[in-house]
Amino acid sequence: MLSYYFDLAIRSIKRTPFISALMIAALAAGVGMTVTMLSVYMQLSHDPAQSLSKQPYALQLQSHPASQGGSYGGAMRQLTYMDANAIQRQRNDGATVVMFKSSFAAISPNTEIDPQFVEGRVTTRDFFELFEPEFISGNVWSEQVDLEADFVAVITESLARSLYPGQEAVGQSITLNISEYRVIGVIKDFAPQPKYYDLNNSAFDNGESVFVPFSLTPIAEISNSGNTNGWRAEVINSYEDFINSEYHWIQVWKAFDSPSQRESFDRWMRGYIDEQREAGRFPNPDASYFLRTSEEWLEINGVVVDESRILVMISALFLVVCIINTIGLLLGKFLKSAPAIGTRRALGASQWQIFLQHIVEVSIIGFAGGLAGLVMASLVLSGLDRILSSGMGVSHLMLTQLHWSMWLWAPAIAIVSSVAAGLLPAWRICRMPPSLYLKIQ
């Protein structure tokens, strides 16, 4: 029977090509915009850490006076070097990532290759364990290096290719500014989007291409190229002044293998906070710390911009108008065919069969609208990509790629919309008393 309805629907659609095209276009526009905005929203609220084997926690330490700072869930986004270093030295309880962003001129031993400006990350070994970049060759530095600094570096595939064309990078030397490092590992280009592990400068960028041990910080006097925030004025005359200051510029992440590990870390943190408060360093009597899941962290940092929420709402409203518009057109079209339907009823079609016949027709229109909507969504997204990626200076912006879930959402939205649009007209036409239209045609 369904194939009969399908056949009738195709005839009916062909009979009114203009109105059918109009309905398909209206649904496509509504579905297309909704899918576009939903996709951007999904990309923004995407949590890349969900796929990691361990749940990482961003650590916040509320050491500053309660009246100053703390716009990120009651605390600052970053920690001081002193506190971060203390947490990194206490390394018994689970993985500890302590890090900041820096910039370097990367110089190849091959003098024919120009120095290039690269973003770097100064971090601990656990960065690789926790955030799981993929190694192509070599490996990360040993735990020993996190305690006693060594000039070693892990670099990305792209940087390796441009510094050592055609050569194996592991074992080569790389000069970062004025210090020479040994390349011990090469990873695939690593740029999770959003960049949940450091949301200071932009949630979407190309990531870093060189990784060096955090323990080198005071030795190589590596400068911070991320954000530096303070809650009091300090006079900084030297690098030593800087790392001993109350400026907040280090990101800290933790992960635990067991609840007991977490409890043990909690005990240690409480002890540390008490100790620092008693020593007069933490002016806040209620100084405390927070462990945020990656999901909470993205939320606290407002990665999903208000504009995105607004656009989802508005595009949904737009879809509603498109649906109402389609209801009107379907109603007009179906009512026009009332005499033929009256005849069908007389010849033995039940209300349900008439209803189904029309629902099949609107589903076909909805399906076509959904497909056209997906095409439209990808066009609008590429328009948004041109606007946004040039602004952010990002080569491939995940944000403006169709989120994978849209392949499920788009047809679902389209079919639900069209059935919603067709429900009233189909119901009206099937409830029509057949005798009304039989006498006079």
Added chain:
Amino acid sequence: MLKMIGINKVYKTDMIETHALKSFDLTVDRGEFVTITGPSGSGKTTFLNIAGLLEPFSGGSYYLNGHDMAGLSDNQLAKVRNEQIGFIFQGFNLIPDLSVYENVEVPLRYRGFKRAERKERIEEALAMVGLSARAKHLPAQLSGGQQQRVAIARAMAGRPAFLLADEPTGNLDSVMARQVMDMLEDINAKGTTIVMVTHDPDLARRSQRNVHIVDGQVSDYRQFVAGESTVEVENA
């Protein structure tokens, strides 16, 4: 075959109530050819709609083929229409974008017949009305008489026991009207019960029995005996 006892039908609008049928009684036996006549607004059409199960009735009982038609669901009514009743309308009511073949196919589709069985029945029905050659034509390409013959083929393809016709010749010239009437008489002769609404006394005279309706009630019966003049029967 058809038995109506005390059927009432009231149409209500905001302002007025119209009693289209009042305690309407009628019995049609199997194999009969009954015509219904009456002035405009007498309730002919209402009777037809109720007899054809296209409209609900407000009171009384209606037995078709011995089964009570009161309280049947829409689905059951549709099934009865589909399997037991054939319809022929004054305006032919062919579906304009379906071909002759496809028009005849409509009730068979709803009956759930397989393609082969549909084909057999359609070909048989079209042969009966002499339009086998026009199977692929659209209704608009046919004359009025041809269209009505398609409608008869469509009504008969399901081999109903009972045929309801509403002024089947109303839109036809006299030559074509005669053809259609001949065809209906033929069908009746082969055993199908026919109830036909008409305003034409000549046509009424060709049936076996005429029921005259005035103001929603049967006003008189006339029993026609082939070749003889009218025998008046006192109304019930």
Added chain:
Amino acid sequence: MQIIPTLNTLRRNPSTTILLMLQAILTIAIVANLSALIVDRINDINIDSGINEEGLIVLDMYHFAEDFNGEMTLNRDIESLTQLPSISHVSATNQVPFSGSGSSGAYSIQPTSSDETTYVNAATYRADHYLAETLGLNISHGRSFTAEEVMTFDEAAEQASIPAVISGPLAEEAFGRINVVGEVMYMPETGDVPIEIIGVAETFMSPWPKWRGMSENSIWFARKPSNSNFKTLAIRTEGISYAEAQRLISETIYTNDRSRVIVGFENYEQMRDRQFDIDHALLFSLSLIIVLLIGVISLGSVGMAVFNVERRTKQIGTRRALGASKRSIVSLFCLESGVLLGVSLVLAVPVAMLLNVQLMNMISIDSMSVVYPLGVGLALIVVSLIGILYPALKASLVPPSVATRTL
């Protein structure tokens, strides 16, 4: 005259009437709010930076030499760049308006810091005395810096007072008026050493156009370049193409000192646009939605009107047979949609305001003026009446004989 039959027609087709009204109400509410949002964002994008943006180039570079001397290198850069005929001014600064990154600090009009001290936040420019000329900054009160006033932080902290130029909004926020030349302010970094205001630039934006309470507040200290790796030069060019400027400037920079990398080379307009990328994306999306919305509902309304006419062909024929003129048929249809849209407009205003309240909860935007829904509604009525003309004219051509035909 025709108003009663019109109302009856609308009442007799409740679903069509309700659909048309719902569609009109939502359209007015959505388009009005989107228009208000668009106007708001266009104003944001076009905000005055207070400088002459044309021909300004912003150069960021990164030094990596061990023996790097910021002051010496930059002085040499400025000297050799200004010798180029197409470059009039060059300034070494830590930031420029709308650069998106830079530094800021807290300033007060009281000398000592206590819990009661109230601070005003302002973007802190540390630049040489060429900044005003290079940016084309208009110092509306007082003066800019002299070469002698340019010093390091340590040198400045030892002076009796530290000269500064501030922006008008900062003066307004701190002192309640614009002309504050000669007044003093304080910053926690230098304790009791007063900051003497020597000039006020009426408009002098911070690097952050979207930072509420900070975007318009700037303070400029005359500072020598530090030894930080990152350096920014603002370069005023005249009568030279971007590509040519890029070639000339990079050549000069690399000739002076090869131990650095040019990290950013941008037209000011380009850099400025970057701060508004989300606004541009929003404008693009909103405009697209408006265009599609108008397209969908106008085509859809015509489609519905055509059905409406077809469905009522017989009725129209009867009217014509009874003596209605073609004109009266056209006006019947226009009156019908006029009444419908008029009622919709009245209902659309509160719905639009409600949607506006919802938007205000989600995003920082001023409340919408009622002019928007009214304007959009009136425009919709005019456009719809024009749109209804085609089917109405078609209806008026229905011959009276239709009424007498049964088929």
